[in-house]
Amino acid sequence: MSASTATAPARGLRAPARGTLLGYLLLLPAVAVIVLLVIVPMAVIARQSFALSDPLLGGTMGGFTWDNYAKLFDPVYAKTMGYSLGLAALNAAVCLVVGYLLAFYISTRPANRQPVLLMLVIIPFLTDFLVRTFAWITLLGSGGPYVRIARALGFDASSLVPSQFAVIMSLLYAFLPVAVFPIYASMRAIDPSLREAASDLGAGWWQTHRRIFIPLSATGIGSSIMLTFVPTLGVFVIPVLLGGGKDPLVGNLIVTLFTEFRNEPMGAAMSMVVLVLMLASVAVITGLLRLLSIRSNRRAA
């Protein structure tokens, strides 16, 4: 930055300098918010994760120990972690498939109808998250439409709550919009004539997607995976209400550690582990995307 200003012609010298100052000033509120509401709390949690816990009253006693992390190697915690990662990956995959198809459908409608369809995706999300989760209990529970329709058709159906299926359905519903939007955004940028060209050259549905739409919307697909996978790791209401609460997720575990177990340091350690896992998955996905774009650039060259 400073190098470029130094080599700039004298006439432009003052303007960029003032521009950067103004830029930093404009950034200040956002930076302050991030520091106060993100960095500071995270630093507190990081510090607490190495503190000794007060076994009687909860809370922390200061000091420094690795114990909180060491204890997380207990197979019991590893199992919960594995289950959470698996469920998050499954949800990301389901959201990706459904979100991709939906985004493709919307992006290929006439331009004046696209905003309406997008609104339809968003509108349910003006209701509270918990209310929507309870709605799934009604939909899939006994006496709900699923059971009634299935019985009317002659199937011996019973309530789907609690079940893993209900958990997945509700997770898909909760995260679908965040999966649709990034993909839709990158699909909109794809020239529609490419699709015509593909079909003129005899490419079928699958080939058109594999060789044109998927590579060209890769950035959107990447962000969509990230935006569904990472937050699913933090979910804790859905597995209790729709899954019966027999298989806790990392989110449930952290809540239990902080509250019932009165072990803030260990809860903090668990949070740090989840944070690192989230950052790692973000790094892996962005890395893959970069690799992909380098490869496609090379091919283009």
Next chain:
Amino acid sequence: MKTKALLAAGLAATSVLALGACGSSSSGSTASSGSKSSDSGGNQTLAIYAWAGEIPDSVIDGFEKETGIKVTVDTFDSNETMIAKLATGKSGYDIVEPSQYAVQLMVQRNLLDTIDKSKLEGFDNLNTKFVNPSFDADNAHSLPWAWGTTGILYNEKCTGGEITSWSDLWDSKYKGKIYMLNNMLSAYIAGLQVQGLSATTTSQADIEKATTKLLEQKPLLAGYNSDNYADLVGSGDACIAEAYSGTTAAKAVQANQDVHFIMPSEGGTLWTDSFSIVNGTKNQTAAYQWLNYTLKPEVAALLTDDGSLATANSAALDQIKNEDLAKSPAVYPSDAQLAKAEFIVDPGEALTYYQDGWTKVSAS
């Protein structure tokens, strides 16, 4: 144009700084507003932190009308959350409503003020069963307000008969139709009592036995649920569930004649939630006004009429208007049913045995 943008940025920055200042000195601001109001006379405030659903609006409205004090109520759904918030020392609350074992913890942490009995009117109205409890000798820090039990909620249509014991929660006949409360200490009540052990045990061997019993039960369970188990029992999705008495259980029992709430023959447990004064409150006078107001029989009766909960005020029992609730075993179990009920107290250092066990149960 640029100056305008600069100005806007400056404004935004100052507002952020101001916000930050507010957040870091919330107790300071409460204190200053308190002194200001005493200068101008009247215009007092009282900040209450209570269990969700345990103070009916009618009680708040009545208090505000009678005293002219402005009340704000925040609610919590676990003692641990409440203690964590008060432990910061800057919560800004005047009155808090801890459960029995939480009173113990908070007294140890010096979070509660001693209650001066000479300032109270109507202390004798309280039910002697809840006065001078094991967790707070001589009610030095807490006045009982609501009480309830942990027992069993079941749907007769589904169980096909009467349920009397915790052991029915281990009956494979009801596999996939059984719910346990999603709370460590509550789950252990059943796990311990079903084997004839005390729900307040601190013995490692006893707790391990209960862990084994809970592990044995898990494959039979539909799940652990503290949120909507009453609906599930009502709809027949669940046959039988470990349950708290009170609002939701009473509603489920009233709505469906097949649904019953009972205390198990092994005993079940009792809990009480009490009002305490937060240590360091600036609104002492208003706090005592609240305690005295809620000791009145006609006010305590509203807890049953409008909150479907049992009041710890004996004198209030005659004043309850809703006969159904006053007679409902889901609100007021009979003395016979309560005979063997245990009072849950803090497990102290034995908490680690419960935690080790519960971690195993959760992950199995």
